[in-house]
Amino acid sequence: MFSAGAESLLHQAREIQDEELKKFCSRISKLLQAEDLGPDTLDSLQRLFLIISATKYNRRLEKTCVDLLQATLGLATCPEQLQVLCAAILREMSPSDSLSLVWDHTQNSRQLNLVASVLLAQGDRNEEVSAVGQGVLRALESRQPEGPSLRYLLPIMAKVVVLSPGTLQEDQATLLSKRLVDWLRYASLQQGLPHSSSFFSTPRARQPGPITEMDGAVATDFFTVLSTGHRFTEDQWLNVQAFSMLRAWLLHSGPEGLGTLDTDDRSEQEGSTLSVISATSSSAGRLLPPRERLREVAFEYCQRLIEQSNRRALRKGDSDLQKACLVEAVLVLDVLCRQDPSFLYRSLSCLKALHGRVRGDPASVRVLLPLARFFLSHGEAAAVDSEAVYQHLFTRIPLEQFHSPMLAFEFVQFCRDNLHLFGGHLSTLRLSFPNLFKFLAWNSPPLTSEFVALLPALVDAGTALEMLHALLDLPCLTAVLDLQLRSSPAPSERPLWDTSLRAPSCLEAFRDPKFQGLFQYLLRPKASGATERLVPLYQLLQPMASCARVAQCAEAVPTLLQAFFSAVTQVSSLALRLLGRKHGPGSLCSVLSSQFLALCTLKPSLVVELARDLLEFLGSVNGLRSRASLVTSVVWAVGEYLSVAYDRRCTVEQINKFFEALEALLFEVTQCRPSAALPRCPPKVVTVLMTTLTKLASRSQDLIPRASLLLSKMRTLTQSPATGSMHGEEGAEAICTRATELLTLLKMPSVAQFVLTPSTEVCSPRYHRDVNTALPLALRTVSRLVEREAGLLPG
Numbered sequence: 001m002f003s004a005g006a007e008s009l010l011h012q013a014r015e016i017q018d019e020e021l022k023k024f025c026s027r028i029s030k031l032l033q034a035e036d037l038g039p040d041t042l043d044s045l046q047r048l049f050l051i052i053s054a055t056k057y058n059r060r061l062e063k064t065c066v067d068l069l070q071a072t073l074g075l076a077t078c079p080e081q082l083q084v085l086c087a088a089i090l091r092e093m094s095p096s097d098s099l100s101l102v103w104d105h106t107q108n109s110r111q112l113n114l115v116a117s118v119l120l121a122q123g124d125r126n127e128e129v130s131a132v133g134q135g136v137l138r139a140l141e142s143r144q145p146e147g148p149s150l151r152y153l154l155p156i157m158a159k160v161v162v163l164s165p166g167t168l169q170e171d172q173a174t175l176l177s178k179r180l181v182d183w184l185r186y187a188s189l190q191q192g193l194p195h196s197s198s199f200f201s202t203p204r205a206r207q208p209g210p211i212t213e214m215d216g217a218v219a220t221d222f223f224t225v226l227s228t229g230h231r232f233t234e235d236q237w238l239n240v241q242a243f244s245m246l247r248a249w250l251l252h253s254g255p256e257g258l259g260t261l262d263t264d265d266r267s268e269q270e271g272s273t274l275s276v277i278s279a280t281s282s283s284a285g286r287l288l289p290p291r292e293r294l295r296e297v298a299f300e301y302c303q304r305l306i307e308q309s310n311r312r313a314l315r316k317g318d319s320d321l322q323k324a325c326l327v328e329a330v331l332v333l334d335v336l337c338r339q340d341p342s343f344l345y346r347s348l349s350c351l352k353a354l355h356g357r358v359r360g361d362p363a364s365v366r367v368l369l370p371l372a373r374f375f376l377s378h379g380e381a382a383a384v385d386s387e388a389v390y391q392h393l394f395t396r397i398p399l400e401q402f403h404s405p406m407l408a409f410e411f412v413q414f415c416r417d418n419l420h421l422f423g424g425h426l427s428t429l430r431l432s433f434p435n436l437f438k439f440l441a442w443n444s445p446p447l448t449s450e451f452v453a454l455l456p457a458l459v460d461a462g463t464a465l466e467m468l469h470a471l472l473d474l475p476c477l478t479a480v481l482d483l484q485l486r487s488s489p490a491p492s493e494r495p496l497w498d499t500s501l502r503a504p505s506c507l508e509a510f511r512d513p514k515f516q517g518l519f520q521y522l523l524r525p526k527a528s529g530a531t532e533r534l535v536p537l538y539q540l541l542q543p544m545a546s547c548a549r550v551a552q553c554a555e556a557v558p559t560l561l562q563a564f565f566s567a568v569t570q571v572s573s574l575a576l577r578l579l580g581r582k583h584g585p586g587s588l589c590s591v592l593s594s595q596f597l598a599l600c601t602l603k604p605s606l607v608v609e610l611a612r613d614l615l616e617f618l619g620s621v622n623g624l625r626s627r628a629s630l631v632t633s634v635v636w637a638v639g640e641y642l643s644v645a646y647d648r649r650c651t652v653e654q655i656n657k658f659f660e661a662l663e664a665l666l667f668e669v670t671q672c673r674p675s676a677a678l679p680r681c682p683p684k685v686v687t688v689l690m691t692t693l694t695k696l697a698s699r700s701q702d703l704i705p706r707a708s709l710l711l712s713k714m715r716t717l718t719q720s721p722a723t724g725s726m727h728g729e730e731g732a733e734a735i736c737t738r739a740t741e742l743l744t745l746l747k748m749p750s751v752a753q754f755v756l757t758p759s760t761e762v763c764s765p766r767y768h769r770d771v772n773t774a775l776p777l778a779l780r781t782v783s784r785l786v787e788r789e790a791g792l793l794p795g
Helices: 004-015 018-033 039-053 063-074 080-093 109-121 128-141 150-163 170-185 234-253 263-274 290-308 316-339 342-358 362-382 386-401 405-417 419-431 433-442 444-458 464-472 474-487 504-511 513-522 535-540 542-546 548-567 586-602 611-618 625-641 652-671 683-699 701-717 721-746 749-756 765-769 775-792
Strands: none
Touching: 004 039, 018 039, 018 063, 039 080, 063 080, 063 109, 080 109, 109 128, 109 150, 128 150, 128 170, 150 234, 170 234, 170 290, 234 290, 234 316, 290 316, 290 342, 316 342, 316 362, 342 362, 362 386, 362 405, 362 419, 386 405, 386 419, 386 433, 405 419, 405 433, 405 444, 419 433, 419 444, 433 444, 433 464, 433 474, 433 548, 444 548, 464 474, 464 548, 474 504, 474 513, 474 542, 474 548, 504 513, 504 535, 504 542, 513 535, 535 542, 542 548, 548 586, 586 625, 611 625, 611 652, 625 652, 625 683, 652 683, 652 701, 683 701, 683 721, 683 749, 701 721, 721 749
16 A cells, blocks of 8 residues: 555654644744744644544644644735645644634635635534635626636535535526536637746747647537647636536536436336427527526537547547546436436437447446446436346456456445336346455455445345355455456556465466366356355465455455345345355354354244254364354254244254264364364353253253263363363363253253243243242242252262
């Protein structure tokens, strides 16, 4: 992310204590009070900005220093660079009660821009947003040449419209719409004059040249953001800024309710309108009211941008600008068509042609997202094969462009923002989750929160199990994508993979036809409806585990699993074969254990339904100590829910099979000696195993003698020095105490069943509140009976 030098500076800035900061503020206060604001002042302000912006929490500055920063910002003679720094520092402090800036129309436009940025960062505490908006509008109403330049104030107006839409009155909104029409449609087609000229320059040489197109041709139509020149005039700058705020202003000033029409209703309205509406001529457009006139001009402007994007740019930067303007133009057209369906008829031909042109151009892939949004918004009225658009969008783009971080973010945002529009195409999105996960696997740190929000919409009963395996295999997908890039010719100047990591064996395996089936399964574009056993692939990809990108992805998996399980409400289709995995980070096992208990609580019959998978899992002792939390949860769930009370299908045979499996497991974990390669088993696992065995014995009383014998052995075993060293003194004592308690309960089988497998009535709150039937009373009675029986026994 940062160089070593930058990291060092950030670390120093974060380590500065309040006392040091107070002294530094005092030094800055003295510098700001001096008549000459020289290089020392500039350097100190840069350091102060670094200090207050390097931490997530607000730094408290001395009031004298804050007042001087505000005063310096208002000085007309202060160098611009110092004012920019003062405004940046004050914005970092915002919102703050110590700021007392006010809008002063006597300041020049650059100062007003900086002051407004601080006031807007304060939020609308004292109606600052409204005050700033009214100040800009007053400047807007004034056409005096000596007034403040709107070039610096229009971006502030755009921010005000977003933050506080109700600031503008009707007549003010009409005025702004008129001015936007003028700036968008009637900007000059001549370049601006040079700022200064030499003594030897001739008047002819100083004549401004014409505005040109991206390909160098002289512009013959009106000026747009894609027009080029060496210098721009004031109205040309305002044209650029007016386009940048156009979409926000259209959304603010559009007809109420049209922007939120239901998709079906909107399509019906559009279809009926298209049959009677024809294109409005330019001459008729001049007679429209200001807001309708602005829409007409906005439509013409976007049409011209689409035409200009066809021209071959002479510079790469201009080519990137063309694509960015295309994205914005399509988004503006979408807003126009939602507000006035008559624009849809006039937009379709050029947008269909645009889609056909950009779908085969990898460099223009970002334009496909707003085009798809347009076709989603307008349904059948667009008369476009929407299914083909979505198939291309969800199949080709993630497969070919997963390594583009900006596209990855925009693609996931597109999916999130338009879920309400997918309708019948939601199944296409859900089936494409393996392709969407390519974005996540390659860009996991920035996209994790986005996918946490998107996962609930992707989860489907038919693909839930496959998605669960895909999330668990996400780090493997990251490694395979890395290998895919390494094995293909690099089209870019800079490699997209980690060049410090060399994995020749992995590359050889990736090219080996024997393993192609496994690799292609991970790289599949759609859900296949089945899961593959990828154990051979895990071994092949082991050298890639040290890759930083793979490690980052692995860290994100537990968070994603939490989101996945939270979204799962119908769990009957989820198999538990994943519990048999031999390896996995502790955080992953922790997530699985907690979610397994949540699923069993939601549907207790899972234990009976998946008895075979659970027995297979419990029959494996390898890696048990590294999966202690997961094993504990499974064993506890068996003891709690393997009962006729929860599922009538539960049989004595099943109880006996689980008893034998858990008995063998308890024997294994207590007999194995701990070592560096095989750490000791936590005492909690042992106590939960004993408790579950006792519960099962109470439900099948033929097992009580075996359970009693096992508990007696465990009590004896804990008293040996070997067991004490293996579990520790406290652990051995806990095991011994639990074994004694369980043995005492088994002496009275009916009582054991009452305590260890209480009925639903016993578990109800009333049973615990009622003095006559409270469970503590029953336990005290049982304890006295057991103690009395124990006293009558010989020895």
